[in-house]
Amino acid sequence: MRLRPLLLALLPLAALAPAAVAAEDVTLAEIEREVMCPVCGTLLQLAEAPQAQRQKAFVSRLIEEGKSEQEIKDALVAEYGEEVLALPEGEGFNLSAYVVPIAAFVLAAIALAVAAVRWRRAGGGGGPDRPAAAGGPKGEDAERLDADLARYDL
Amino acid sequence: MSVRSSIAVLAVLAFVGLLTYGLVSKGTSNLELGDPAPDGPMPRLEGGGTASLADYRGRWVLVNFWASWCPPCRDEAPALEQFQRQHAGPRFTILGIASRDLSSDGLAFVREYGLTYPQLRDGDGSAADDYGTTGLPESFLIDPQGKVRLIARGPVDEEYLREEVAPLLPKARS
Numbered sequence: 001m002r003l004r005p006l007l008l009a010l011l012p013l014a015a016l017a018p019a020a021v022a023a024e025d026v027t028l029a030e031i032e033r034e035v036m037c038p039v040c041g042t043l044l045q046l047a048e049a050p051q052a053q054r055q056k057a058f059v060s061r062l063i064e065e066g067k068s069e070q071e072i073k074d075a076l077v078a079e080y081g082e083e084v085l086a087l088p089e090g091e092g093f094n095l096s097a098y099v100v101p102i103a104a105f106v107l108a109a110i111a112l113a114v115a116a117v118r119w120r121r122a123g124g125g126g127g128p129d130r131p132a133a134a135g136g137p138k139g140e141d142a143e144r145l146d147a148d149l150a151r152y153d154l
Numbered sequence: 155m156s157v158r159s160s161i162a163v164l165a166v167l168a169f170v171g172l173l174t175y176g177l178v179s180k181g182t183s184n185l186e187l188g189d190p191a192p193d194g195p196m197p198r199l200e201g202g203g204t205a206s207l208a209d210y211r212g213r214w215v216l217v218n219f220w221a222s223w224c225p226p227c228r229d230e231a232p233a234l235e236q237f238q239r240q241h242a243g244p245r246f247t248i249l250g251i252a253s254r255d256l257s258s259d260g261l262a263f264v265r266e267y268g269l270t271y272p273q274l275r276d277g278d279g280s281a282a283d284d285y286g287t288t289g290l291p292e293s294f295l296i297d298p299q300g301k302v303r304l305i306a307r308g309p310v311d312e313e314y315l316r317e318e319v320a321p322l323l324p325k326a327r328s
């Protein structure tokens with residue numbers, strides 16, 4: 001029974017424990033890399049403007065309160081709007097920020113592949129195992145080329 | 155022109171159009187005297203809910219964009235509050251808009267200077283962009299029809315308010 005007052009005294013510390021663990025999950029530097037300074041138009045980690053200092057203090061305060069990364073980002077969006085996020089959330093219209101570059105890359109890769117196949121079919125890929133392209137040297141030119149190659153022992 | 159060439163030209167035009175749209179959409183407006191003042195709704199800094207300039211139609215309104223982190227905004231705040239106390243009524247008010255500022259910092263600023271005029275919050279700065287602001291603070295005198303009558307780029311002081319703003323306001327204080 002003498003332990004009971006001690007346990008009661010430690011109870012508030014136990015309540016703080018989850019917050020301390022959550023605080024370890026995210027750092028100011030991590031958040032700074034993923035959010036913008038709305039006034040400067042740069043990443044928060046690069047910004048030194050007075051507004052940016054306030055924003056960093058705000059993030060630090062939320063970290064001390066044990067907020068998660070997502071909760072901190074949500075709080076920043078509530079204050080400054082969606083544009084505070086360096087990378088928009090992957091939902092709704094913002095999804096296009098991720099889908100469009102990937103789609104463009106895939107389309108470009110397909111276009112390159114198709115172009116390469118057509119080029120090879122047209123005889124543009126003349127390698128050592130293939131006959132020279134139709135536009136290669138002929139007649140005297142071909143003989144002179146062979147002589148030159150032989151002279152240089154290639 | 156072959157189909158392939160047409161597609162290539164269309165693709166280039168689409169790309170240029172996308173870049174142009176990006177540049178235009180990022181640009182700020184160029185509000186001039188006589189233009190209708192933007193009056194989109196914004197959250198109130200205090201008390202919750204939203205409000206807009208349109209709620210004050212029929213009154214002269216001095217729209218003042220500010221932020222707590224902006225030193226010139228601190229410099230002009232006492233003069234603005236004094237002017238509000240002298241002229242506020244059914245025909246005139248100052249309307250503060252805290253732009254790109256934390257709401258807690260904005261509220262602390264309002265308390266620190268004892269500002270009594272209504273305050274809105276423009277967290278993402280879109281209203282400031284709509285007004286074509288290039289910095290803070292900036293003030294716009296809007297007439298009862300919602301047209302811009304004065305633009306002050308930079309801080310205002312007692313002299314500016316007395317000599318430029320006051321003569322435009324209705325004489326009789328109701």
